[in-house]
Amino acid sequence: MKSQIVTFLIKCPDQKGLVAKITSFFYEQGFNIVSCQQYVNSIEDTYFMRVRLNAEGTVISKEDLEKNFLKLATPLQFNWSVNYGDKKQNVAIMVSHTSHNLYDLLERAKEGRLDCNVKMIISNHNKLRHIAEMFNVPYYYLPVTKETKKEQETQVTKLLDSNKVDLVIMARYMQILSSEFINHYPERIINIHHSFLPAFQGANPYKKAYERGVKLIGATAHYATEDLDEGPIIEQDVKPVTHESTPTTLKRIGADIEKLVLARAVKNHLNNQIIVSGNRAIVFPEAGE
Template sequence: MASIQKKIIFLIQCEDRKGILAATATWFYSRSYNILHCQQHTDNNEGRYFMRIELDMKDLQTTRKELEDDFSLFAEEYKLQWKCRYSDYKSRVAIMVSKTSHCLYDLIARNNEGDLNCEISLIISNHPDLELIANQFRIPFYYLPITPETKQSQEEKVRSLLTRFDIDLVVLARYMQILSSDFTRAWQGKIINIHHGFLPAFQGANPYLKAYQRGVKMIGATAHYASEDLDQGPIIEQDVVRVNHELTPNGLRDVGKDVERRVLARAVQAHLESRIIIWKNRTIVFDVEG
């Protein structure tokens, strides 16, 4: 079996101006790096330039810290905002759930199949219902119930667990609680949430019954980074499916679950593969290379 090529990935953004691509490519060339893939996008409305570069890791002749320290000098000169990631690193992921299992099952299955480059380190829930799933896949499960009186202390316990397990990414896989502003600020760009596409039209309990009663013709889902206003953060991925009058509320729910699974998985995969750049309340999501 052929080994998977290891890559160094740079995500870069800056004010759009001439010569950035040439200067960056020259910088890597002068240090004998082979550029495997380069994607770029210019937002003419914002005057902003975005770039994703993949380098062959076998060309790395220094420590990773030395590479990043060296590049930081170049970035300072050209006023670049940047991040560097390495494809051989498995991100440590925490999944937060309530009672609904479809997104949790899907993420675990995709991870076990090797579609997600991560380690699912723990599952946190405000209900005990999904502990059997965690046990089935031998993933640590933490039941942290929450009431209005215990919300702050519960969230402190969550933070403690994320620190203890050295978590890189939190996935809200139908976690039906609102995180505090302090929490989302501390984890900005590191929390991915999924919700059905009816918001804000059908909020609250049983949105699929409300959608059925209105005779909706489309069902969608949105995955986004969580922000202080939880459902208003930068959107990563969306999808929609047409439906008709023949579907019952339960049928609409089944379609919705399938869309949610696919949208959340694509968003998590894009994050893990370092294909996302956040700018203000938007994302630039680069496609998988062909």
């Protein structure tokens, strides 16, 4: 292999000797371990590991590495994945009316703070096309009604698949995706919800928050699943507010939180820092990378 960082994500039943067996395997294959992060869920008796390897000087092929690793993984019941860090992931951003998340993601990608290729922007409205033109990103206007939903999602799927999109970001795309669409991209759709879930699910969370007199306003980034706003949570954050806050000020404060939360969630995904376990996302912190 060329000099690059290889990342393994491992989930398995907890058992004695896992660290020794895994690290010994990579040593024997000629890798230098850059970082090794682990977590044990004692309630579910499950072990999680994120290990980053320096491939410089190794001569083993990807095929042989995975074949050899499988010999270790199978008897230990590993659920695992590997990323070779040799290509940027392709990203599509889906939006409706609001622009703050879109601007932020495009700026971060342009500056290299998000390591990805933004292949396209897809919207059910045409009002944000000028932003796509500013960043020289293809913009696809695909309007949708209740009657045309299935047809529109088919168009979207064809666009995503033909452009080999790895991650779909719902940056305030105000449409409920069908189960068929979501299941076509499992753990590959990140949604930003403008409240601190599980509070105020669904539409108009800022109005609901105002009516409830909340003292904290927040945002949540999660993987999309068939259950609306209930997918594995990747990132959350909050800011304090007061009784003087109106729905308008809550919305303004919330927009700033949304941008940070969504960007962190996308970065976590792109950096292979997440292992999904049931409806929970195990998010490893950055390890000096």
